[in-house]
Amino acid sequence: MHISKLHILNFRNFRNQKFIFQPGVNTLIGENGSGKSNVLFALRLLLDNNLPINASKLLETDFNRGIRRWQGHWIIISIDFDNLDTSEGASLLAHNLEHIEGSVSTGTYTFYFRPNKKYRKKLYDLTMDEHKDPNKLDAILNEITINDYEGVFYLRAKANFSEESVYKEIVGDFENIIFPNPEDEKKDIQGYPAANLFLVRSEISCTYIKALRDVMSELRKNKQSPLLSLLRGSAKNILVDDSKNISDKVTDLNKTISGLPEIMQLAERVRNTLNSTIGFTYAPNVSIQSELPEDINKLFQALTLWVGDGENDNHLGKLDDLSLGGANLIYITLKLLEYEYKQPTEEKAAHFLLIEEPEAHIHTHIQKTLFDNYRFQNTQVITTTHSTHISSANKIHSVNILCKEPNETLVSQPSNGLTPEECLRIERYLDATRSTLLFAKGVILVEGDAELVLIPTLFKKVFGLSLDEIGVSIINMNSTVFEHISNLFHDDRIRRNCAIITDHDQSLIPLPIEKSKDNDQERKARNSAEKGQERKDKLDAYCVGNRWVEAFYAKHTFEIDFVLNNNDIEVRRTLNKIYKQKKAIEGSKNLLKSKNPIDVGVETLRLADSVVGKGWFALILAEEITYQSYIPKYILDAIAFATGHIGYKHFEKMIKYRIENEIGREEYEKFKEKLEAIPLGDRDLELLKSLSNDILESDDDLYLFMEKYEENQKCLKD
Template structure:
């Protein structure tokens, strides 16, 4: 048996979310604050017996803030099971949660809802907006109850179903709680903790204190019950030894002297009549179960034979590894029990653990028969995870969406994507937007260009720039789709239009013209394929350099940056002067041929690196790159970000500026109304690159 899906309604930062799971390892990826911990906690609420029993009584802060007013609403968390077989361990679970349709599927649901009295009152007030609103306003968290049910088949993520079964809060219409639709709500039952084995390995923070804490230490959990496995003879010998030690310590003269001193002081203070009798005795527990709980870990170093010291002497990463090892041993012990299923949940194993160990930990459990749920924001773990086993959390303006990146992709497509997703490229799984580029030239120069021209890095804009090391974008861009990752992916590539004038009849081409014509044909073919690939998908779009990245960069009036690079390429002043003359020529057949010759001479990547060192706030950004940035942001940038870029532009030299002093003065006098400042910037600097970018964004 395994969990096939998790559905969450109104819980913490999930207004409505659905996770899809497979057998084996399942990875939940997401940026910080996207809800990875909340998703795992939702699983734990349903299945983790180690949680306190009163944990199911939630607080008002557990309601999703996107609800607005939480009062009267329900929190609903459901897990769907599959392959509930006739195996003995599954029978009770199938009896309580299994659907009565002959399938091997089942559902366990947790409701946090208003109690019957409140639901009855809301039903009776249906249609009376004033009375219903008054009842809702008076609801407190104490009016709520936690309920578990099995076999529910209602989809509470559907707004229509939610209105029917919970209530229509706009029209103040609420269902009759006496109409018990068992098929929809399920049959009330007790928690099913005993039917499954559930091991949770929390995010690794201050592990040393947990290892030493009696309540939290996984070592204590492993030692519980161990006394029953120790022979009577060994148990008796240990008890005798402890008793002898207690007696020996208690009878020491030094201990007796302290005891007599305390007694004497008491007599002097309150007299003989009111003084209690004092003695000091060693009280090591002689009961074996209590004695075992006093055991503690000591640690040594692989490089120092025979030494073993306190946990505090160990590095944080080493302590984390020990903690993980203890939890995994606890999990292995639980496997011995005949349960319906084994679940291992690991939260962010990357914290303080070396890259190689992250991959080893993941790959070792990927082959285990137990179903594993692992949350992470590690690019190293995500690079070895299968996209068919991923759920990706996307955070957008306080709204969390859940994506399944392999939806409706065939295994061959998934395999190709997984081969591309190394630790560098897998950052696209965490980004708010993605730009795919052909190679290292764009990868080096575009980030520098954006930072110098706009004052913010691509990372600050939430954009991952990914080099494909080729022009084959279709495989990776397939991830971005309404059915998969609903984030925007821009593709930047070249049309490779010939900079050399070509004869009407290609039969007349010389060798160089033939090469240019072939590149131009390839560019047009690539455009046709990409246009076809993106035409019905609002989450992908391609943006083209008319010629090539280098030619269009110079063509955007950036020859000065290339001229400053020439001394790093040539030693002879005559060679530098000749190249400058060609780069300053306004004809693309002249400057285009020269920049391509320089790129061929030193390599595109090296030329981009040299050029990136010369980029300033006065460098122009080719418009097709600004178009790609706007698209990858979903045509949305917060006003604060736009304002920050405007301030940066005004405080640095700009290539285009009308009445600069007037714009700066306006900004100085309008600290509060940042939208007015942005509008003024566009008005005063209509031809600036930033104004162009803002114009491509949604208002």
């Protein structure tokens, strides 16, 4: 028995989202504030007996902010199960009671947070009113407070909560004032009230390991300490004779301590002082006794871990001496061990292990090892993470990606619609570096090392913002086969923009009309051009119909297009780092100063290809990039496509940077003064451009970037 789906409606970050889970280990990944912890809490509401009884009494703030007004709406959290067994609790969940005899064994378990029956009846009565006055609806909704809501659990719901029509049928249509009769619930859709919730919960084991903000504090807690929980379990295994022997020794020790002359003398002094100050009539009789606990369970509270950092560290000390990473590992280990102790003693239909951000303070190698070793029999693990190391170790079909949007979070399943072979290729490719694309707001796939090094450097130096700062990951494909990874970006999978940057490889040198007349250099250039055109045709066809993926091309190659975009000075500055002989430097410099673009382009490509290699050349060239460098138009267009999520504040920061560096501090202060005189709500891109028209050149890279960005935004609206 395992969770196959989770539907969340109107709860915190989630307006109406579906999660897909697999048996074994599952991962929830997403940026801060995307709602990963809220997903675990939603699961715990239905599964975890350790939550307080009043946990299902939610607050106004638990409703999704995208709802115009929360009154009257429902929060719905529904879990779908697969592979139910024959236990009584599982049978209560089952859609088909004959699943025991071999039919498909599925079931559901649903939590509704809804207005109480009194107000649902009022809404239904309004439905029956032929006038259906919206003012009367507002009056009813205005009466409802959070205290008028109830949390209820249902079994065997068959509703597809992703469908808006289903929500309207169960909850109501607010626009048309149509609400269901609470006396006539559609049990075939919304399920049956869980009359025996205890029986369902008794068949399920749920262990939650929370994110550790203060590891030491958690380990020191007497009542909630995972060590004490394990010790209590061990105490049950101590034989009665052993337990009595220990208790007797403690009793003797208490007597010995209490009988020490110094203790008895102190007790006598206390009694004498009481007698002399209060008098014999009112003075209480006192003694001093040792009270070491004689109960074995209480004695265990005195036990603590002594630890050292690593197997080669022979020194053992208190927890306070341990590193944060070591303390986190100790805590997780104790919680996993506590979970293992439960399994053999609890015959359950299912075991669920919920782990929040296990990577805190843990070394990268340990993160991957820890993840790989999450393996428990008859257990489904669901873990949240920010770690690229953990995400790169997981199976794509077991990942849910949480994408933060205004007022809600969208959930994507990157394997949706892909074949097992396609998923396997992606999993092999996603090392810790490349798996950042799963966390990004926009992605750029590039052909090789040169683009990987220089594009982020160009953007940072020219605009003053890093690609990381605007949430864009640039991924080196080390080839021109982009489709395997770009397949992830689709309406059915990850709904993020993915720009592909590659070379068209058209010949810089003129080619004869007839192939037969090509010399060796021309033949090589022609072959590259033909392959480049084939690649472009294939990529263009691949991108058709997918709004999330678009390809952008250097006319020739990245190095040639870069240098011919008025960046020959930057290339010339690298020569002293490439050559030691003055003759070689001067010879190359003369070619790069040539008025003939063919000479300039061919020489740049020679330096990159033959002299130092493209990767090293890019590293050397990156040191020479400044705010005066130019970004090739196709790269600007690609970044604009990948950054559809950025807004006014980003452009304001970029334009201030451009003015301060290109023009100077004085003009920057004037621009800033004019801008700050305008209310924040009235500022937009058009205003930025109008204020800076007389300051920056009309062909400034930032204007070109903004034009492409605005063009993309207009296309999205259309």
